[in-house]
Amino acid sequence: MAPLEPGRDRQVYVRPLVSLFHARTRSRGAFGGRLRRRRRAVDGRRYRRGVHQLPVRHDRRGDDGRRLARRLRRNHAVRRDHGGSPEGPRLARLTRRITPSSVGSRASIADSRSAFSAVCTTDSPLVSEAVVSPMSRFGEIEEGYDPHAVEQRVFDHWEDVDAYERTKRHRAEGETYFFVDGPPYTSGSAHMGTTWNKSLKDCYIRFLRMQGYDVTDRPGYDMHGLPIETRVEEQLGFENKKDIEAYGEDAFIEACKEYADEQLEGLQSDFQDFGVWMDWDDPYKTVDPEYMEAAWWGFSRAAERGLVEKGHRSISQCPRCETAIANNEVEYEDVSDPSVYVKFDLADREGSLVVWTTTPWTIPANTFTAVDPDGEYVGVRARKEGEEELLYVAEAKYEEVLREGRYDDFEVEEELAGEELLGWGYDHPLAAEVPDHTDHDGAHEVYAADYVETEGDGTGLVHSAPGHGEEDFERGRELGFPIFCPVGSDGVYTDAGGKYEGQFVKEADEEIIADLESKGAMLASGTITHSYGHCWRCDTGIVQIVTDQWFITITDIKDELLENIEDSQWHPEWARDSRFRDFVSEAPDWNVSRQRYWGIPIPIWTPEGRDDDEEMIVVGDREELAERADQAIDPDSVDLHKDTVDELTITEDGTTYTRVPDVFDVWLDSSVASWGTIGFPADQERFEELWPADLIMEAHDQTRGWFWSQLGMGTAAMGEIPYEQVLMHGFAQMPDGRAMSKSKDILVDPHEAIDRHGRDVMRLFLLSNNPQGEDMRFSWDGMETMENHLRTLWNVVRFPLPYMRLDGFDPDETTLEDVDSDLEVVDEWVLARLQSTKREVTAAFEDYRQDRALSALIEFVVEDVSRYYVQAVRERMWDEEESGSKTAAYATIHRVLREVVTLLAPYAPFVADELYGTLTGETGYETVHMEDWPEVSDYWTDDELEADVALLRAIEEAGANARQGAGRKLRWPVTRIVVAADDERVAEAVARHEDLLADRLNARAVELVGPGERWGELAYSAEADMSELGPAFGDRAGEVMTSLNEARIEEPDLAALEGAVGEELEPEMVSFVTETPEDVAGTAFGIDGDDRGVVYVDADLTEDIESEGYAREVVRRVQEMRKDLDLDVEERIAVEIAIADDRVADLVRRREELIREEVRADAIGDVDEGHRMEWEIEGVDVELAIEPAPSS
RNA sequence: GGGCCAAUAGCUCAAUUAGGUUGAGCGCCACUCUGAUAAGGUGGAGGCUCUCGGUUCAAAUCCGAGUUGGCCCA
DSSP states (O other): OOSSOTTOTTOOOOOOGGGGGTTOOOOOSSSOSSSSOOOOOTTOOOOOTTTTOOOOOOOOOTTHHHHHHHHHHHHHHHOOOSTTOTTOHHHHHHHHHHOSSOOSSHHHHHHHHHHHHHHHGGGOHHHHHHHHOTTSTTOOOOSSOOHHHHHHHHHHHHHHHTHHHHHHHHTTTSOEEEBOOOOOBSSSOOOHHHHHHHHHHHHHHHHHHHTTOEEEOOOEEBOOSHHHHHHHHHHHTOOSHHHHHHHOHHHHHHHHHHHHHHHHHHHHHHHHHTTOOSOTTSOEETTSHHHHHHHHHHHHHHHHTTOEEEEEEEEEEETTTTEEEOGGGEEEEEEEEEEEEEEEEBSSSSSEEEEEESOGGGGGGOOEEEEOTTSEEEEEEEEETTEEEEEEEEGGGHHHHHHHTTOSEEEEEEEEEHHHHTTOBBOOTTTTTOTTSOOSTTOSBEEEOTTOOSSSSSOSOEEEOGGGOHHHHHHHHHTTOOOOOOBOTTSBBOGGGGGGTTSBHHHHHHHHHHHHHHTTOEEEEEEEEEEEEEETTTOOBOEEEEEEEEEEOGGGGHHHHHHHHTTSEEESHHIIIIIIHHHHHHOOOEEOEESOSSSOBOOEEEETTOOSSSSOEEOOSHHHHHHHBSSOOOTTTOOOSHHHHTTOEEEETTEEEEEOSOEEOHHHHHHTHHHHTTTTTTOHHHHHHHOSEEEEEEEGGGGTTHHHHHHHHHHHHHSSOSEEEEEEEOOEEOTTSOBOBTTTTBOOOHHHHHHHHOHHHHHHHHHTSOOSSOOEEOOHHHHHHHHHHHHHHHHHHHTTHHHHHHHTOOTTTSOTTTTGGGOOHHHHHHHHHHHHHHHHHHHHHHTTOHHHHHHHHHHIIIIIIIIIIIHHHHHHHHOOSOOHHHHHHHHHHHHHHHHHHHHHTTTOHHHHHHHHHHHHGGGSOSSGGGSOOOOOOTTTOOHHHHHHHHHHHHHHHHHHHHHHHTTOOTTSOBSEEEEEESSHHHHHHHHHTHHHHHHHHTBSOEEEEOTTOOOTTOEEEEEEOHHHHHHHHGGGHHHHHHHHHHOOBSSOOHHHHHHHHTSOOOGGGEEEEEEOOTTEEEEEEEETTEEEEEEEEEOOOOHHHHHHHHHHHHHHHHHHHHHHTTOOTTOOEEEEEEESOHHHHHHHHTTHHHHHHHHTEEEESOOSSSEEEEEEETTEEEEEEEEEOSOO
């Protein structure tokens, strides 16, 4: 790692403090004997002040002025009125003294600020610095969290300090980490799924950088392929390939490039706008010659291994695009198609075979009929309209088939096994219409085939046309048949189609059905709705035809592929083991050729007049192309697209080779990303250093896509899987659980999410979702919640700043270690919680569960820091006197907040950076993203203390509950609370923190009933432990539990309980529960579901308590009236109190002193003018009036 | 039609590698607090843990069959 940037003397390095304390172990044991514990190292070493600080001073020069100016600008723009500031009395007082009458206008605020600073300089070096630089550490931050304002400022700041470049340089010497970006396809803008994907990538990259890695972060774009071609065709108003030819290949390719570039710009700016830090100046593009060369290289390696062949195969063809498409480009949707039952008349015997098909247009190419040799078939004698026939179908299907044929009646005449049908001959039903139909030896006979199901759809006899289907094709080849396919690449019958020549196949269906009917070959004809394959781009129904295509024969290396899978780790694991492996084992050879234009040209040259794979030349890179091509080309500047390379020929040994016209399947482009992204094969060095990828992360649709294509190419070319870790996330769904769909306009636009809540909030929400395999359901509520959490953090950071500023607290001069002896228990506790939070966050991150890490962090901020710690230390910070305790609180909260914003940085990079800047000023890095990931300190770890405070908090909570149960508001003191502790630990905690408990529960006294002791007036019942009762009582366990729950006994004694229940019990089976007397409210407290004791609140009223209670009621109302008048916190007033009830009036009078003090009243007496209100307090009418004191 | 994953409060999720009386946050309602205030506290309502079977003294959890949703394959 490189803490100091070479050549940058202005860099201040703050070494992470925690790391120095690894050797120290903090003293253990439950609360010792003193409230404040003194920390001492076990090894007995003492630590000198400041020894951990590298005293590198900041040298203000160069572009620093710019930063300063920017910060000044920012600071002044956000200054707010001090008058109503919630920063506490001390600050308000000071401010007022300086600017007695000028609060409000922006100019006067600026004045007041420097005046204020000047006053504070006498005893505060930090504040004196603030005169020079108002926006130094602890500069004021906005009163409310405004995501958009923060984000705009941080964008500016990043630009000003070159934050991204600086952060990368900062890690330049770190261990390399090779992340590969799965290239999004450049059509359309970023949707929520893409946004989630990039946010995840950004989050992990930032995390890895903070851990010290030099992370490869080159983004990529997938820019070739049919989707862009079809978009451009639409724009140009084209209908088919002939239009493209007419327009000109060169021009069309250029148009595609322009379109892709345009789309790329949109994506680039979106991703940058989301706060994603990747190398946007240098993305890899699949259309760049350097990248295309990587594909050529990979393909040529596969060819060297003998894995490239040209094959006559059955493929899915899009008749509009006139190209083969891969199986995984076929999309299935429900359509209505013909459903016909056709009779094939048997040649040498009575009767016909009945077959079923939804594609009548394939009947002309019928070559044989398939049966399941082990299946059961029947011959059925059927009658209709006086005519009689013998029909052969599967036994399981005959009733259904005959019903379809509307026969009057029928009977099974013959039962026979499938194998008995083998070899039966029949007549092609359209022999006359299609004269070129197959009629070779063995054609039109019955054969066995494993794709036949006697109980599936159809008749159990399968019409087989090897020219129109993969299975039929395979079987036809096995049988040694020539393949008959009378359909061209545009889905139109060729001359081999006879009568149907020139017709588009789907349109010929009708005529074929009519012809079959007129020949009496049609048993039944209807329609059916079923799912049928369509072109993924233009939605045209595909046709199965046989053409010549280029393949990578990955089935030859299937074992190697499956082995290589083992070298990758997937998160979640099942994605690899239950899903990817299945997909890979079933994957057929990869058809990589497309008869299109916008793609990487296949680098194969074949001898003129031949186009097979016998004597092909496969070119591996531009260098080789330049060497072998007949034409002169410059390898550095040659563009490798089709329009260029089609012209090139190669002549060797007297033979001239021409390029095959096809381009690659676009999936092949991204399959080479792991080396294409690092400039291989041109750049060997980086390849050696980085390859294979350490991590990739994409959504679950990529099992069939990029996860697979990379495995295929990596294995074919390199013999290895090109990635090690895979994080497979899910899809973004609508708030109601529907899939998002751009074409149906069902979506939540990330830009809208940003408009409503900002980038940090959106990222926080996205990243709070489980990234492993599960879909993310978008939720505006969830967004709102995240914004609230950030607001809480904002307020927490904002709270201590004014006090620190006033006291000139310098976290570098006064570190946590310096104030060790002044730390109070609550400080030690929050530091301990910080350690366990870091431990949890880091572990979750390393387990690829950043969502769990985030919730641990948020819980710490909201629950522990905001709701507890800040509450607990407020009064210490308000203290005007110098105090060790106050300084200790400063040091503590500073450490906590600084680490919290650091942990938050990967999630909410904007707000984390701004808060970090405020906390560290000029002494930190330019950006939080350069920080090291906070380490867990053993020294500050204290699991026992964490557990203890958890107990105290539980007691407090239960006490508040009991209070409410007793009907006594917190404002009214109670005489005492009684804590019945179940164990020694609870008793210790209470004993030591009686004052704290008394204070927080507003009790005059705290009594402790230790474990084993009993508090009088309590009854007991029992609670059953079902894990004990179950085995002991078997099926009566439930019944015994019920009687236990209902039992009431005076002593928590097993014998008494046995008496009450009438069963023999063991001590482990039950725990006793106290039943509170009526005049006392009790609430059980516990942790993690385990009861640890009970708090009782004695709500008995005494005159003294009533006196204080009523007085405080008056105080609160006066305070509210002060607020009505918008009085300054310090402003003195006069108060008039008129109470309708004499007794209450007397009680209140006893506490006049308290009232005067609390409401800052000089006098209690008559008020003439002023603010007057009537109140009802506990049923008593009270009239109050206040006015500002005449001369204060 | 097949494979994988998911299904627990209105919403988002927990429930500790192998069963033991279902929990949290957000939202909602009521009360409360009023020097973080577009906050804080307490309580409440809200669940045949998707359905049906099975194993077991005992199933949200294990097994089988379905239903719904998502992805993938045909």
